[in-house]
Amino acid sequence: MNHLEEQREHLQMQTDQAFRSADEIEKICDEIxxxxxxxxxxxxxxxxxxxxxxxxEKQKVIIRTIEEILNIIYKYKGDV
Structure with a gap:
Protein backbone atom coordinates (compact mmCIF):
# COMPACT_ATOMS: atom_id res chain seq x y z
CA MET A 1 0.00 0.00 0.00
CA ASN A 2 2.85 2.35 0.85
CA HIS A 3 4.30 1.82 -2.65
CA LEU A 4 1.02 2.87 -4.28
CA GLU A 5 0.87 6.00 -2.17
CA GLU A 6 4.43 6.90 -3.18
CA GLN A 7 3.55 6.38 -6.84
CA ARG A 8 0.43 8.54 -6.48
CA GLU A 9 2.44 11.33 -4.85
CA HIS A 10 5.09 11.08 -7.56
CA LEU A 11 2.44 11.29 -10.29
CA GLN A 12 0.82 14.24 -8.53
CA MET A 13 4.17 16.05 -8.44
CA GLN A 14 4.70 15.35 -12.15
CA THR A 15 1.20 16.61 -12.95
CA ASP A 16 1.74 19.78 -10.93
CA GLN A 17 5.05 20.39 -12.71
CA ALA A 18 3.43 19.85 -16.11
CA PHE A 19 0.73 22.42 -15.30
CA ARG A 20 3.35 24.92 -14.10
CA SER A 21 5.35 24.37 -17.30
CA ALA A 22 2.24 24.81 -19.45
CA ASP A 23 1.42 28.07 -17.64
CA GLU A 24 4.97 29.33 -18.17
CA ILE A 25 4.82 28.45 -21.87
CA GLU A 26 1.47 30.24 -22.15
CA LYS A 27 2.95 33.38 -20.57
CA ILE A 28 5.96 33.26 -22.88
CA CYS A 29 3.70 32.90 -25.94
CA ASP A 30 1.60 35.85 -24.80
CA GLU A 31 4.71 37.98 -24.36
CA ILE A 32 6.11 36.98 -27.77
CA GLU A 57 11.92 45.91 -48.99
CA LYS A 58 13.66 45.36 -45.64
CA GLN A 59 10.48 46.33 -43.80
CA LYS A 60 8.49 43.87 -45.94
CA VAL A 61 10.92 41.10 -44.95
CA ILE A 62 10.48 42.02 -41.27
CA ILE A 63 6.69 42.01 -41.68
CA ARG A 64 6.69 38.58 -43.38
CA THR A 65 8.98 37.15 -40.70
CA ILE A 66 6.80 38.49 -37.89
CA GLU A 67 3.70 37.10 -39.59
CA GLU A 68 5.39 33.67 -39.63
CA ILE A 69 6.12 33.99 -35.90
CA LEU A 70 2.52 35.02 -35.18
CA ASN A 71 1.25 32.06 -37.22
CA ILE A 72 3.43 29.65 -35.23
CA ILE A 73 2.04 31.04 -31.98
CA TYR A 74 -1.49 30.93 -33.39
CA LYS A 75 -1.06 27.24 -34.28
CA TYR A 76 0.34 26.49 -30.83
CA LYS A 77 -2.31 28.34 -28.88
CA GLY A 78 -5.14 27.81 -31.34
CA ASP A 79 -7.24 30.57 -29.81
CA VAL A 80 -5.31 33.80 -30.30
Missing part, protein backbone atom coordinates in the same frame (compact mmCIF):
# COMPACT_ATOMS: atom_id res chain seq x y z
CA UNK A 33 2.70 37.63 -29.35
CA UNK A 34 2.60 41.13 -27.85
CA UNK A 35 6.14 42.02 -28.96
CA UNK A 36 5.62 40.55 -32.43
CA UNK A 37 2.47 42.61 -32.91
CA UNK A 38 4.34 45.75 -31.86
CA UNK A 39 7.16 45.03 -34.32
CA UNK A 40 4.63 44.31 -37.06
CA UNK A 41 2.86 47.60 -36.42
CA UNK A 42 6.06 49.68 -36.41
CA UNK A 43 7.37 47.92 -39.52
CA UNK A 44 4.12 48.52 -41.36
CA UNK A 45 4.10 52.19 -40.41
CA UNK A 46 7.73 52.76 -41.32
CA UNK A 47 7.29 50.88 -44.61
CA UNK A 48 4.45 53.24 -45.53
CA UNK A 49 6.48 56.32 -44.60
CA UNK A 50 9.79 55.26 -46.11
CA UNK A 51 10.86 56.85 -49.34
CA UNK A 52 13.72 54.39 -49.85
CA UNK A 53 12.90 51.33 -51.94
CA UNK A 54 15.61 49.36 -50.13
CA UNK A 55 14.14 50.26 -46.75
CA UNK A 56 10.64 49.33 -47.93
Missing amino acids: WHHANTIHLYSSLSEEESKSITMK
